[in-house]
Amino acid sequence: MPMLRRKLLMTLVLVVTACGSGWAQAAEDGLDMHMLNRLAFGPSADSVAMLQQLGVEGWVNQQLHPETIAEPRRLTDRLAGLETQQLDPVTLLERYRPPKDGDPDARKAARKQMRMVTREAGQAHLLRALYSSRQLQEVMVDFWFNHFNIFAAKGLDALWIGDYEDKAIRPHVMGRFRDLLEATARHPAMLFYLDNWQNTAPGSPGAKGKETGLNENYARELMELHTLGVDGGYTQDDVIALARVLTGWGIVRPRQARAIGSQDGFAFDENRHDYGDKIFLGHTIHGQGAAEIEQALDILAASPATAHHISFELAQYFVADQPPPALVERLTRRWMDSKGDIRAVLKDLFASPEFRSPATVAAKFKTPFQYVVSATRAADVDVVNFRPLFGAMKRLGQPLYGCLTPDGYKNTRDAWLNPDALALRISFATALGSGHMPLDRPPPQTDDEEADQPVPPPPPEPMRQRPVPLDADRLAALLGAALSDKTRDAVNTAPPQLKAAVVLGSPDFMAH
Amino acid sequence: MPMARRRFLELAGAALGATVLPLGGRSWALAAEAPVTRRLVVVMLRGAVDGLNVVAPYGDPLYAPLRPNIGLAAPGSAEGLLDLDGHFGLHPALAAVMPLWQSRRLAFVHACGSPDPSRSHFDAQDYMESATPGVRTTADGWMNRLVGVLPAPHAPTQAISLGATRPRILGGAQPTSNLSLGPNAGKPMPVDRPAVASAFAGLYGGSDALSRAYQDGQMARQELSADMQAEQAAADNGAVNAKGFPAIAARLANLLSRDDHIQLAFADLGGWDTHVNQGAAKGQLAAHLRPLGEGLAALAQGLGPQLDGTVVLVMSEFGRTARENGNKGTDHGHGNVMWVLGGQVAGGRIHGAWPGLAPDALYQGRDLAVTTDFRRVIAAALKHHLGLGDRQIATVLPPSPPFDGALPGLFLG
Numbered sequence: 060m061p062m063l064r065r066k067l068l069m070t071l072v073l074v075v076t077a078c079g080s081g082w083a084q085a086a087e088d089g090l091d092m093h094m095l096n097r098l099a100f101g102p103s104a105d106s107v108a109m110l111q112q113l114g115v116e117g118w119v120n121q122q123l124h125p126e127t128i129a130e131p132r133r134l135t136d137r138l139a140g141l142e143t144q145q146l147d148p149v150t151l152l153e154r155y156r157p158p159k160d161g162d163p164d165a166r167k168a169a170r171k172q173m174r175m176v177t178r179e180a181g182q183a184h185l186l187r188a189l190y191s192s193r194q195l196q197e198v199m200v201d202f203w204f205n206h207f208n209i210f211a212a213k214g215l216d217a218l219w220i221g222d223y224e225d226k227a228i229r230p231h232v233m234g235r236f237r238d239l240l241e242a243t244a245r246h247p248a249m250l251f252y253l254d255n256w257q258n259t260a261p262g263s264p265g266a267k268g269k270e271t272g273l274n275e276n277y278a279r280e281l282m283e284l285h286t287l288g289v290d291g292g293y294t295q296d297d298v299i300a301l302a303r304v305l306t307g308w309g310i311v312r313p314r315q316a317r318a319i320g321s322q323d324g325f326a327f328d329e330n331r332h333d334y335g336d337k338i339f340l341g342h343t344i345h346g347q348g349a350a351e352i353e354q355a356l357d358i359l360a361a362s363p364a365t366a367h368h369i370s371f372e373l374a375q376y377f378v379a380d381q382p383p384p385a386l387v388e389r390l391t392r393r394w395m396d397s398k399g400d401i402r403a404v405l406k407d408l409f410a411s412p413e414f415r416s417p418a419t420v421a422a423k424f425k426t427p428f429q430y431v432v433s434a435t436r437a438a439d440v441d442v443v444n445f446r447p448l449f450g451a452m453k454r455l456g457q458p459l460y461g462c463l464t465p466d467g468y469k470n471t472r473d474a475w476l477n478p479d480a481l482a483l484r485i486s487f488a489t490a491l492g493s494g495h496m497p498l499d500r501p502p503p504q505t506d507d508e509e510a511d512q513p514v515p516p517p518p519p520e521p522m523r524q525r526p527v528p529l530d531a532d533r534l535a536a537l538l539g540a541a542l543s544d545k546t547r548d549a550v551n552t553a554p555p556q557l558k559a560a561v562v563l564g565s566p567d568f569m570a571h
Numbered sequence: 572m573p574m575a576r577r578r579f580l581e582l583a584g585a586a587l588g589a590t591v592l593p594l595g596g597r598s599w600a601l602a603a604e605a606p607v608t609r610r611l612v613v614v615m616l617r618g619a620v621d622g623l624n625v626v627a628p629y630g631d632p633l634y635a636p637l638r639p640n641i642g643l644a645a646p647g648s649a650e651g652l653l654d655l656d657g658h659f660g661l662h663p664a665l666a667a668v669m670p671l672w673q674s675r676r677l678a679f680v681h682a683c684g685s686p687d688p689s690r691s692h693f694d695a696q697d698y699m700e701s702a703t704p705g706v707r708t709t710a711d712g713w714m715n716r717l718v719g720v721l722p723a724p725h726a727p728t729q730a731i732s733l734g735a736t737r738p739r740i741l742g743g744a745q746p747t748s749n750l751s752l753g754p755n756a757g758k759p760m761p762v763d764r765p766a767v768a769s770a771f772a773g774l775y776g777g778s779d780a781l782s783r784a785y786q787d788g789q790m791a792r793q794e795l796s797a798d799m800q801a802e803q804a805a806a807d808n809g810a811v812n813a814k815g816f817p818a819i820a821a822r823l824a825n826l827l828s829r830d831d832h833i834q835l836a837f838a839d840l841g842g843w844d845t846h847v848n849q850g851a852a853k854g855q856l857a858a859h860l861r862p863l864g865e866g867l868a869a870l871a872q873g874l875g876p877q878l879d880g881t882v883v884l885v886m887s888e889f890g891r892t893a894r895e896n897g898n899k900g901t902d903h904g905h906g907n908v909m910w911v912l913g914g915q916v917a918g919g920r921i922h923g924a925w926p927g928l929a930p931d932a933l934y935q936g937r938d939l940a941v942t943t944d945f946r947r948v949i950a951a952a953l954k955h956h957l958g959l960g961d962r963q964i965a966t967v968l969p970p971s972p973p974f975d976g977a978l979p980g981l982f983l984g
Contacts, residue, residue: 272897456735478788489761
């Protein structure tokens with residue numbers, strides 16, 4: 060049984076046999092680490108200090124209100140330096156879209172630029188996961204981005220993925236679900252990914268070229284994945300009705316953007332819209348234009364099926380691969396009562412006995428993203444070279460923004476635990492822990508920007524210094540209750556250059 | 572003793588009393604059977620490939636009007652189909668597998684698919700991988716159950732999947748391995764160094780799930796690293812990108828030729844969900860089909876005479892709408908075409924009962940109907956190629972819901 064879980068159980072036994080404030084402290088140690096592992100991407104020196112200062116409940120409450128937390132300069136400065144991430148979708152389109160004709164070399168160069176934009180978005184994402192003080196916000200970005208997944212390598216999504224995350228997802232992660240739903244539905248990245256920008260009423264005045272007919276793709280996934288869930292009680296007729304409602308809901312042309320004075324990339328084309336009446340999930344939606352979509356989103360957001368579907372996902376992400384049904388029911392009711400207030404649901408979730416139970420502690424297997432980020436956070440290094448991190452995530456099967464299908468990445472142990480994965484994680488831990496992963500030095504200049512180097516080769520001779528392993532004592536102190544005696548023994552008997560590696564590659568660190 | 576060694580002996584111990592004979596150090600065969608390693612390779616095309624354009628019924632007068640923009644021209648025309656049997660033609664991007672059709676090593680089963688009506692990719696793939704259409708509660712995948720009925724011991728390399736994660740089809744109680752056959756495959760990693768392996772041996776020496784995964788991984792790496800020293804093909808890393816498939820398939824062929832332990836292999840390819848701008852002879856679908864065809868041809872070629880002992884099944888969770896949609900693409904459908912390559916397949920033929928494209932023959936008036944349950948094709952391979960008995964087949968493919976048993980005539984003899 061993991062050490063952390065045993066500690067919590069032992070402290071509960073203490074309650075029975077002795078009273079006093081000693082119990083509160085011991086339980087808090089275990090609970091501290093559990094909170095940092097689930098509501099953050101694992102402990103860092105800063106987050107541990109903040110939690111100790113505020114106490115667990117104070118820290119959780121603060122994390123639930125990210126707008127009250129100042130971000131560190133080391134993060135905001137770095138983010139400001141990623142130029143393409145400051146640009147809006149229309150500007151990105153105008154500046155980086157590959158020319159339609161023109162020579163193949165120019166198009167190749169333009170596509171390379173598009174990949175650069177995606178890379179900057181990925182760096183911003185990693186920087187926030189690593190260094191943000193609003194850790195719960197970043198954890199929720201991980202959750203919601205997966206829920207509303209977009210594949211960055213599909214065409215123009217390469218340009219828009221950063222704006223999508225930063226404007227459609229991040230501001231709404233703990234707000235009203237209805238607002239989050241709307242923001243993703245209006246974003247050009249989503250409309251492009253699931254083809255709705257081409258969804259056109261057949262025979263409508265604007266129907267021409269490639270845009271001549273109904274496209275069901277977004278309508279289906281909007282119900283199956285984003286809201287009701289696959290058992291949510293919709294039929295093929297509802298898919299068609301929703302597709303008709305969504306006709307014309309699409310992406311702006313740059314010239315048009317200047318005319319309507321909006322740079323967010325969204326435009327409703329009434330010339331391609333189906334103005335007939337629709338029956339959608341038993342409701343009549345009269346043909347009126349863009350307001351129909353608002354009605355449809357209202358219906359979807361308010362449905363108990365949506366409440367249940369997302370409550371299940373939240374319980375699975377935060378508590379257990381097989382979430383306790385009673386917890387899912389209570390969260391569903393809170394969702395309905397609060398009309399989809401994500402913060403209210405999270406509050407109940409984190410206060411629940413299921414979340415705080417010893418059985419929950421250290422019971423979730425980390426996804427590749429969670430593993431790589433938590434290891435890098437623990438290492439306390441200023442990342443300048445992102446390639447080993449991107450490379451590791453790709454090798455482990457979870458390339459950032461690289462999930463092809465809209466259902467997003469899973470977070471269960473069955474999805475990620477396999478023989479190859481452990482070998483790769485332990486190799487990553489060894490490279491990082493033994494000083495063979497120069498994350499804090501600029502990457503070597505190479506033309507192969509996609510180079511995937513989870514274990515980079517040693518630098519050329521004049522620059523070579525003896526690799527300096529991470530400080531194993533500091534790591535062990537940081538991870539505290541999360542490390543078992545067995546792991547501490549293994550660290551003690553390991554050779555000096557492998558001690559930190561053993562911490563980061565231990566079974567304790569594979570779970571959270 | 573090294574952890575991997577202990578685990579190996581554990582598995583070997585379980586074999587006592589089985590009718591399996593080790594031949595030499597590395598190959599296993601059923602007693603009193605020809606010592607050809609019988610293998611099954613499954614390739615899953617995730618995203619619902621448009622089967623009606625893979626094997627297109629050009630001889631049906633209804634085909635062309637249903638697909639004015641994405642329909643393929645009849646054989647003999649520019650960019651036309653490659654004629655298969657006078658009624659059906661093969662997508663021209665699949666020219667690489669025509670020799671296999673002509674030498675009768677390749678067959679198709681058309682109008683094949685699931686009895687379940689779901690048009691959700693994720694549900695339908697789930698049902699195809701669990702082989703229990705409509706049933707959500709099946710915990711394991713059919714290929715994992717297949718490992719269980721093959722002769723013991725079940726070394727982790729008996730079933731391999733290509734890619735970084737274990738797919739649903741191989742999930743379950745039996746150990747399986749996964750490997751990447753991309754450019755970094757075979758390169759030594761820190762975990763291969765004795766000092767590193769020894770530092771972690773104690774932490775992963777138990778019998779919990781993480782320990783078993785670690786030990787299986789060490790075993791697999793030791794066994795396969797010798798096999799993979801050779802060429803460094805410029806292949807894509809993940810199993811997702813179809814374009815990397817030819818190089819990966821060639822390396823898989825090499826691996827299978829050298830290592831008799833591996834009996835089951837699985838690969839999946841994505842990018843088939845052509846809702847928009849599918850293209851016809853050229854375009855999105857064609858660009859994905861070409862490397863698929865080249866990969867299968869490379870696999871067949873690399874196996875050489877061992878193709879006799881290897882059956883490759885290519886499947887997809889459902890097909891696409893018979894009529895093209897308003898965006899020169901197709902939407903989710905029902906019936907599809909399944910490919911069967913190698914072994915004693917009755918090749919050069921289109922199997923199954925073709926229902927036609929008439930409006931009243933289409934499923935729900937929009938999709939190619941299903942006249943052959945996909946499990947009948949798998950059952951035929953299990954029965955005639957792997958030599959499984961009825962009870963073993965029922966373990967791998969439970970009658971849940973019931974189906975009509977192995978498809979007759981798909982294999983010779």
